[in-house]
Amino acid sequence: MRKVFILFALILIGSTSMAGTIILEGNYQGKNLYVQNPFAGSGVGFCTYEVTVNGDVTTDEINSSAFEIDFTNFQLQIGEKVVVAIKHKDDCRPKVLNPEVLKPKSTFEVVAMNVTKEAILEWQSKNETGKLSYVVEQFRWNKWIKIGEVEGKGVDAESNYTFQTTPHSGENQFRVKQVDYTGKPRYSKPVRHRCLDGEISFTPVKVKDDIDFTSETMFEIYDSYGNIVKKGFASKVDASNLSKGIYYLNYDNKTDKFVKK
Numbered sequence: 001m002r003k004v005f006i007l008f009a010l011i012l013i014g015s016t017s018m019a020g021t022i023i024l025e026g027n028y029q030g031k032n033l034y035v036q037n038p039f040a041g042s043g044v045g046f047c048t049y050e051v052t053v054n055g056d057v058t059t060d061e062i063n064s065s066a067f068e069i070d071f072t073n074f075q076l077q078i079g080e081k082v083v084v085a086i087k088h089k090d091d092c093r094p095k096v097l098n099p100e101v102l103k104p105k106s107t108f109e110v111v112a113m114n115v116t117k118e119a120i121l122e123w124q125s126k127n128e129t130g131k132l133s134y135v136v137e138q139f140r141w142n143k144w145i146k147i148g149e150v151e152g153k154g155v156d157a158e159s160n161y162t163f164q165t166t167p168h169s170g171e172n173q174f175r176v177k178q179v180d181y182t183g184k185p186r187y188s189k190p191v192r193h194r195c196l197d198g199e200i201s202f203t204p205v206k207v208k209d210d211i212d213f214t215s216e217t218m219f220e221i222y223d224s225y226g227n228i229v230k231k232g233f234a235s236k237v238d239a240s241n242l243s244k245g246i247y248y249l250n251y252d253n254k255t256d257k258f259v260k261k
Helices: 002-017
Strands: 019-027 033-036 048-053 066-069 081-089 109-115 120-126 133-140 143-151 159-164 170-179 185-187 191-195 210-222 228-238 245-251 254-260
Touching (some): 109 191, 120 170, 143 159
Antiparallel strands (some): 019 081, 048 081, 133 143, 170 185, 210 228, 210 245, 245 254
């Protein structure tokens, strides 16, 4: 009897170790998953033996060389969190052919966008199908630069967002973008805002230790090879550790140059 029990235990342990699980996590985007399902290494039966969606076993027919994981059976909402577990034998491995369908895709549409007197960028978006960050950009120095991020809500209904900007003097432009798994950015149209503050200047042109601006400003310093060496937002910049030479300075809405002595 004892030998039978030991043999049963060994079989149980062996069957447990002869298994693996593929986990896929993401958000429901309205599309199903397709799985390529080889035979088990032993040649008996197929590789996959169970599939669960958010912990519930699917009723899909998985005993075939390829099968579909049909999410419509679970009445999921677009953007809803999904965890798929594909349990398979250890001597083989199924292949998910389109795992990207669970990754959030940028589909937002901006309903309205404006900048308040307090320089707060406000926008309303709809048709979001997954949680993606909005990257806020400002047009400065003849290029679009990132000035911050706002986490998207990832819902189809209209959502409101705000971001405190720091405008330069004169005419400003702002926009938002999202970048999904494709790597291709999706942009809003830019919105304009005029700042009536006076232009900022700096001293000295020949720098020994510090660069002083007449007011706080966003800035970038490039060396003569085009490498950025300092950036930030300040009214004073420590330039004492810069090597001697000519540098280019982006600040406010303009570009100048200075010499480090």
